[in-house]
Amino acid sequence: MTTIVYIICMLLFLGPGTYRSDISREGSPVPPPAESGELRQESLTYTQENKDENTIFQPQQSASAEELSQEEAKDSFLTESPPLAGRTICIDPGHQSQILSTKVPIAPGQARLMPNYNIGTVGITTRNFEYAVVLDIAMELEKRLKELGARVVLTRESNDIPVGNLERALLASEAGADITLSLHCDGHEDEKISGLSVLHPGDKYINDQNLLEKSRSLSQFILQHIIKETKARNRGLSPRNDLIIFNYSKNPCALIELGFLTNPEEDRLLNSEDYRNKLIDGIIKGIMEYFKLY
Secondary structure (H helix, E strand, C coil): CHHHHHHHHHHHHHCCCCCCCCECCCCCECCCCCCCCCCCCCCCCCECCECCCCCCCCCCCCCCHHHHHHHHHHHHHHHCCCCCCCCEEEEEECCCCCCCCCEEECCCCCCCEEECCCCCCECCCCCCEHHHHHHHHHHHHHHHHHHCCCEEEECCCCCCCCCCHHHHHHHHHHCCCCEEEEEEEECCCCCCCCCEEEEEECCCCCCCHHHHHHHHHHHHHHHHHHHHHHCCCEEEEEEECCCHHHHCCCCCEEEEEEEECCCHHHHHHHCCHHHHHHHHHHHHHHHHHHHHHC
8 A cells, every 4th residue: 555655746746747658659750849049940852751740831832833843845856856757868979980880660560661770971171070079078078967857868879889889779668767858969061051940750651740840849949948058040940861770769959060160160069068059948948848748
């Protein structure tokens, strides 16, 4: 009895609130109270791991419409596909330094034979061959088109390996090209003749009206933009039935006559980096406009 009375007296003496459990409801130790003069910092971040009543929850402020718009624009810029992504473009630098004497039918199923190789023309002043000029332009064009996301196929990458016109057309078709652009320079006995033209397939051997229509549109767009960029004399569009690369093509195609190497001024221009860049700018703009339509 004396012991029971003693315990009761001790409890009354200590008072309520003195007893503390060192184990929380979740079974984790409860941190000791702060010492005198010590400020206890509460978390300002609400997390799943910290839900006790001592946590101060401050919701994040909503982003303004302007901030959201800027973020969306940034995300769009980072994720937007290049303008020519998914497009395959075949670039055919005309001619080469090595030629063979073989001939092929002018079109599938035709008896008329045409030379499968041709060396091209040469600069009247620079003495640079057409095959070298157009290969340089083609390789720069390839680089620029790849930067815009296009897959680019070249029919040749050197001047001394013979590639026939028939092989060029078949290569473009096998590559699944969306379009084929054949690059050439013109030539004439009269050195005063100048200007730029674009050739497209005629309908003598080709019955695919969709291919013919797209080829003409492609040629028109390219001619329009090249003339605008270079201010060269516009010699217009010309349908051709006698070109093997056209008659064996399975995709829309155009042949660009970039100027006359037999004209002293155009020979000089075609061998200058500045003018070549203008030609390339015009070609690319024409391609871009074509793909907006098709």
